Amino acid sequence: MKKTTLSVIISATLLSSAAQAGETSYSPMAGKDYPQQVFWGDTHLHTSYSFDAAMMGNKGLPPEDAYRFARGEEIRAHNGMIAKLNRPLDFLMVSDHAEYLGLVPMLGAGNDLLLSEPVGQRWAEMLKAGGQESLKAMFEIHHDINNNHKSLANAEVERSAWDAITAAADRYNEPGKFTAFIGYEWTTMPGGNNLHRVVMFADDASKAGQMLPFSSFDSEDPEELWKFLQTYEDKTGGRVLAIPHNGNVSNGLMFALTDRKGQPLTRQYAETRSRWEPVMEVTQIKGDGETHPKLSPDDEFADFETWDKGNLIGLELKTDDMLPYEYARSALKLGLQQEAELGVNPFKLGMIGSSDAHTSLSAVEENNFWGKFSVYEPSAERAAHVPYVKGENGKVFSLRGEEMSASGYAAVWATENTRDALFDAIKRRETYATTGPRMTVRFFGGWDFATDEVSYPDYVDRGYAKGVPMGGDLTQAPADQAPTFMVAASRDPEGANLDRVQIVKGWHDGDGNLQEKVYDVAWSDNRQPNDAGKLPTVGNTVNVDDATWSNSIGSAELTGVWTDPDFGPSERAFYYVRVLQIPTPRWTAYDEHYFDQQRDNDTPDSIQERAYTSPIWYTPALEG
Structure with a gap:
């Protein structure tokens, strides 16, 4: 028994040392300490x-x-x-x-x-x-x-x-x-x-x-x-x-x-x-x-x-x-x-x-x-x-x-x-909020993500290697280059499809004013923005009487790589992701169905559940 215990300790020590030394391994996860x-x-x-x-x-x-x-x-x-x-x-x-x-x-x-x-x-x-x-x-x-x-x-x-x-x-x-x-x-x-x-x-x-x-x-x-x-x-x-x-x-x-x-x-x-x-x-x-x-x-x-x-x-x-x-x-x-x-x-x-x-x-x-x-x-x-x-x-x-x-x-x-x-993880802000559904969201910011990089099976490795995750900081913008963000969202496995993925930007402009803008990054159902740049609604399959809905609209997964078109290298900014589901019944609609009641009020019967990631912040280099 002592021999086995000692060998396990030695093996674990060697493995840890190898990982710290940066040695390569057939195992793709060897030496990686970021969250999976x-x-x-x-x-x-x-x-x-x-x-x-x-x-x-x-x-x-x-x-x-x-x-x-x-x-x-x-x-x-x-x-x-x-x-x-x-x-x-x-x-x-x-x-x-x-x-x-x-x-x-x-x-x-x-x-x-x-x-x-x-x-x-x-x-x-x-x-x-x-x-x-x-x-x-x-x-x-x-x-x-x-x-x-x-x-x-x-x-x-x-x-x-x-x-x-x-x-x-x-x-x-x-x-x-x-x-x-x-x-x-x-x-x-x-x-x-x-x-x-x-x-x-x-x-x-x-x-x-x-x-x-x-x-x-x-x-x-x-x-x-x-x-x-x-x-x-x-x-x-x-x-x-x-x-x-x-x-x-x-x-x-x-x-x-x-x-x-x-x-x-x-x-x-x-x-x-x-x-x-x-x-x-x-x-x-x-x-x-x-x-x-x-x-x-x-x-x-x-x-x-x-x-x-x-x-x-x-x-x-x-x-x-x-x-x-x-x-x-x-x-x-x-x-x-x-x-x-x-x-x-x-x-x-x-x-x-x-x-x-x-x-x-x-x-x-x-x-x-x-x-x-x-x-x-x-x-x-x-x-x-x-x-x-x-x-x-x-x-x-x-x-x-x-x-x-x-x-x-x-x-x-x-x-x-x-x-x-x-x-x-909470201390480093690698967290996000949802209104209830357990949708999975990844968000990385960097300076040189390729437009197809999020499609690679190792996009998470690339995200950590070339950028920072949600909660992180970007600094030292390369000359004439805007930050690029990689986002991947998947629906709750037991929930509703996704309508769209958005990036919300806030910034402190050169005149000292605070600005914000919401950008659609990925969306379902081959919709096209109108002349004002707004997407048509995804639709609504909610049957209020039965408190049901259908995944006949929306997408199970949405991904995108987005570069900030309004970037100012001297302007402080933050970026966070908002993911929207397709409409589903609100809890009040489930109550009406379960208790067989009808109410005449202004409470909505359906809602679009959502997720909000922690931001990624951009801070310009100090002058002088």
Whole structure:
């Protein structure tokens, strides 16, 4: 036995040494360390340990059930139905709110530390009453958090919950098969405006468990969160990052050009933010955050699952001047402008999708959507359901179920399905977002890709050898040469065909203005652009009555090599890919069919699901 073990070690060492030395091998993958597989997951999921999830119906699905469901097991939902994914996920991070972590389960269990306080008794009684009383309690807690009252904050309760969460992640983490990340949500929302981040650890409980989660009770300033992350790494030797949520309910704060004190951004701020926040969540249940039709009026696909009624608790209505500081495309452009002024880009962000579901069920496909809260699990009433509560200012918060989006998932190109490999990939921004379907997208940028290069079977080798992948940087433009981009997209093997592949460019022009343009790169069905350069629509095969569709239109794969026709070698720019599917039924159409109902409203019956890659940035050489 010892002999065999030693020989295996020697062989592995020799192989590793040969690969490092660059020796050739008959095996085409020998010595290659770039990712060959995309992994699917959700980095933003709440369980019964989040106060709002529990008070909106999630009474009995703790982190263990969230991981079991993500791994493909059946879970009984609160509506009595059995829920199961069509395909397991590769990774999941339970990200319960740091504020009052585990509060509601502890109240329900009659925790003496909580019930000894009058406010604890009142919240426990409201929770037990359910319905509007439970909803009012949730908004009381929101108010408590927003005003930093800490009425029922208790470190002992928080420690108990955090230990349970970290232990559950370690228990369900199975390297190479399923990754369970340890994490939580920092839930600061001044005035109801969403500045939330999820905090992701690369580590196990022995490190992540050493410090309690940093909450908005500690500070509502992101810069203080970043200091905490630095302290964590210094103390434990571990690794951690933060992921800002989609900013469409931040009312202009998520990508503001001032800090929390109202001061203009500085180089130090930009460096620190870029250090800790490599990617952003661009699509989720609370709407799509790529762009807005008022920000991108020439983009025919900009108005997708738009959610712009106001901030998180409906206390401040949306105004147009807030929009540029909320959406991903605009934030990426503002980042170029800030880089020109500060020398560092504070918004150099890759893209992922995640759910923000509070049901413990990471299920966001249109025909398997389990809602944001447990009261929105499948039922004949959920689309029209409007929970409401009157706040102290007399305003009423309401949200129709049909306004929620069945979205989204994170796609990560990593070398293996482990915490370290996935974390590394997220840090280098080799990621993309989808609104649910698991379409495969590759994207490379370089200076000399041939027009037919993407057609070669080794196009991925060529992409890494001659250029950079999504999330990468291009510099030092050769004289009189524009960047060339290679993109390949394949449909979800169990999903809809593709309509088109587009490259979205944003740039900071010579006059200091921010520009954007969307280019069609590859498309299906032999369509031809019209005189205005616009493609005809792909068509729509959706049968609303039966909630069905057909792959008789579109393409299973689309590829293209595209050279920027508007390139300015002195202009900072970014490029990302948007892939559009053919139309398919929206989740509301599946509901109508399953529950045999007809609704007369403006909710679309079909949508075009999509993917957004992380950008590739171009930075001109420094003058002088």
